[in-house]
Amino acid sequence: xxxxxxxxxxxxxxxxxxxxxxxxxxxxxxxxxxxxxxxxxxxxxxxxxxxxxxxxxxxxxxxxxxxxxxxxxxxxxxxxxxxxxxxxxxxxxxxxxxxxxxxxxxxxxxxxxxxxxxxxxxxxxxxxxxxxxxxxxxxxxxxxxxxxxxxxxxxxxxxxxxxxxxxxxxxxxxxxxxxxxxxxxxxxxxxxxxxxxxxxxxxxxxxxxxxxxxxxxxxxxxxxxxxxxxxxxxxxxxxxxxxxxxxxxxxxxxxxxxxxxxxxxxxxxxxxxxxxxxxxxxxxxxxxxxxxxxxxxxxxxxxxxxxxxxxxxxxxxxxxxxxxx
Amino acid sequence: xxxxxxxxxxxxxxxxxxxxxxxxxxxxxxxxxxxxxxxxxxxxxxxxxxxxxxxxxxxxxxxxxxxxxxxxxxxxxxxxxxxxxxxxxxxxxxxxxxxxxxxxxxxxxxxxxxxxxxxxxxxxxxxxxxxxxxxxxxxxxxxxxxxxxxxxxxxxxxxxxxxxxxxxxxxxxxxxxxxxxxxxxxxxxxxxxxxxxxxxxxxxxxxxxxxxxxxxxxxxxxxxxxxxxxxxxxxxxxxxxxxxxxxxxxxxxxxxxxxxxxxxxxxxxxxxxxxxxxxxxxxxxxxxxxxxxxxxxxxxxxxxxxxxxxxxxxxxxxxxxxxxxxxxxxxxxxxxxxxxxxxxxxxxxxxxx
Numbered sequence: 111x112x113x114x115x116x117x118x119x120x121x122x123x124x125x126x127x128x129x130x131x132x133x134x135x136x137x138x139x140x141x142x143x144x145x146x147x148x149x150x151x152x153x154x155x156x157x158x159x160x161x162x163x164x165x166x167x168x169x170x171x172x173x174x175x176x177x178x179x180x181x182x183x184x185x186x187x188x189x190x191x192x193x194x195x196x197x198x199x200x201x202x203x204x205x206x207x208x209x210x211x212x213x214x215x216x217x218x219x220x221x222x223x224x225x226x227x228x229x230x231x232x233x234x235x236x237x238x239x240x241x242x243x244x245x246x247x248x249x250x251x252x253x254x255x256x257x258x259x260x261x262x263x264x265x266x267x268x269x270x271x272x273x274x275x276x277x278x279x280x281x282x283x284x285x286x287x288x289x290x291x292x293x294x295x296x297x298x299x300x301x302x303x304x305x306x307x308x309x310x311x312x313x314x315x316x317x318x319x320x321x322x323x324x325x326x327x328x329x330x331x332x333x334x335x336x337x338x339x340x341x342x343x344x345x346x347x348x349x350x351x352x353x354x355x356x357x358x359x360x361x362x363x364x365x366x367x368x369x370x371x372x373x374x375x376x377x378x379x380x381x382x383x384x385x386x387x388x389x390x391x392x393x394x395x396x397x398x399x400x401x402x403x404x405x406x407x408x409x410x411x412x413x414x415x416x417x418x419x420x421x422x423x424x425x426x427x428x429x430x431x432x433x434x435x
Numbered sequence: 436x437x438x439x440x441x442x443x444x445x446x447x448x449x450x451x452x453x454x455x456x457x458x459x460x461x462x463x464x465x466x467x468x469x470x471x472x473x474x475x476x477x478x479x480x481x482x483x484x485x486x487x488x489x490x491x492x493x494x495x496x497x498x499x500x501x502x503x504x505x506x507x508x509x510x511x512x513x514x515x516x517x518x519x520x521x522x523x524x525x526x527x528x529x530x531x532x533x534x535x536x537x538x539x540x541x542x543x544x545x546x547x548x549x550x551x552x553x554x555x556x557x558x559x560x561x562x563x564x565x566x567x568x569x570x571x572x573x574x575x576x577x578x579x580x581x582x583x584x585x586x587x588x589x590x591x592x593x594x595x596x597x598x599x600x601x602x603x604x605x606x607x608x609x610x611x612x613x614x615x616x617x618x619x620x621x622x623x624x625x626x627x628x629x630x631x632x633x634x635x636x637x638x639x640x641x642x643x644x645x646x647x648x649x650x651x652x653x654x655x656x657x658x659x660x661x662x663x664x665x666x667x668x669x670x671x672x673x674x675x676x677x678x679x680x681x682x683x684x685x686x687x688x689x690x691x692x693x694x695x696x697x698x699x700x701x702x703x704x705x706x707x708x709x710x711x712x713x714x715x716x717x718x719x720x721x722x723x724x725x726x727x728x729x730x731x732x733x734x735x736x737x738x739x740x741x742x743x744x745x746x747x748x749x750x751x752x753x754x755x756x757x758x759x760x761x762x763x764x765x766x767x768x769x770x771x772x773x774x775x776x777x778x779x780x781x782x783x784x785x786x787x788x
Contacts, residue, residue: 344676402516
């Protein structure tokens, strides 16, 4: 009996040692964000854990959503939206064509009602607004998105502005950063900016050159973001400041954007120095140019690894940014 | 060292004053007090405190030298990030008014104000460690509220909860922003860092012990203990607003981030070439924190011959060298400038005109 007890105890201790040990690859807390809604302003909420972060702006004209989460989480996201307000969803703004941002478009749009109904459709549903490249990506020959998830309204200009819910809403083009369809959404009265995956507080930025992303575009978007986000200054002890909703990760403000911009800039400078010395991509990877940031922002496995980030930066520096479409 | 061991030691040594009695009946009472403090137990912390500058003067006064990571249990990643740092970084417009670490009061010459907020029944709901232009307020919730989720915004002062353990206020802080641990040398902490703080007041002296842990940049808990003195004349500590200025005109609107390239930090060997400090100690390796490490140096370490132009300021610090107040009392220095200083390390007052 005693022997079995100690054997069980030893097993438990071993499990504890395994769970707390440094040899096991560390799981980042942000990778397992719980599903929940957090109110960040009197009329602005963020739904976490259903794919990309979903920002909900509520008011007398209805609801404006930035991103819709994944298809798998659509029912839960819709329930969370209804728990915030019973007013209709008017707009869903898709900040990119990523499945975890647009997968829920169909289910959420169906539950909404456009401000300006589509005269060519028998269905009354919310408008899905995005840069034109998002529609092109989602509706292309090789795309697998159902047509119900596609944007119903697109733009190509530097910005698309609206005045809804007594707020100035600016959808700002930031293409060529994470992908060729990136937008940043600025709620000016609420003083909230939803960044899409230009700012991903889990990892190094996901830059996909195959879909028009580039390190130059990413840095340009982050620096533009710093111009829009206002810190708590000069009264630094007061809570007032611009709030930032990243594509993934916790609510942020100016400080997180500065840290992220600085991190991306420093790693890019490090890689640029190695490129200048004529190193191949394998030599660059071997030199570990992300040292100092790799543990916090990098992943050694999964869909976006540190090596993939280094390759994206290297390619961007060697070839220059992709031509704007 | 395990953080639990450190915490136990702190409570044993600086915690409940009854421990000093040592043995017998009082010790038993002390154990009971520590083990099961009544919910309302607390010690009055309210007041203004100033830093005791003769303690750890260099870190609290002028600050460490670039390339000085002694006493820090840095991981390889922490060391790599620290070596990317240049002192131009906090001079960028973007960073001038960003708060430093919540625990940076251990490394500054500035004091603090502490006050409490009570609920409708008069019970203390929160203790507030007042911040200033470079450090956020730390609100220590005493009402048992739950910790926010990992999706919540991180703040300058973090999310802090406290409880009395004997006469020591034990605090756990999470949800902090990315910040440098010490001033001006680039030793990093991540946004997943946590700090345990212990506030123990005896008469007019307040001992604050901090234990910082970081999953990325520290290999062991980083423990610091400092003393502050109650000072009713300190009034409102420096809570001035912060404004930016164009400190590096060449960087304006360039989106440039100043930093060293890997392997090219010119100060990486400063402590070695200036003070003969072994590289492993200067670079902040955990094994160099402990007394046992001194034995390994026996017979190999040589003191620098003297403070000199090549090793400026280690004795008296740049504050006094600039003729500003704030130098350590009774500190001697032989770099030439100190001869002008008064008996307590202060410059002699100028004669009346």
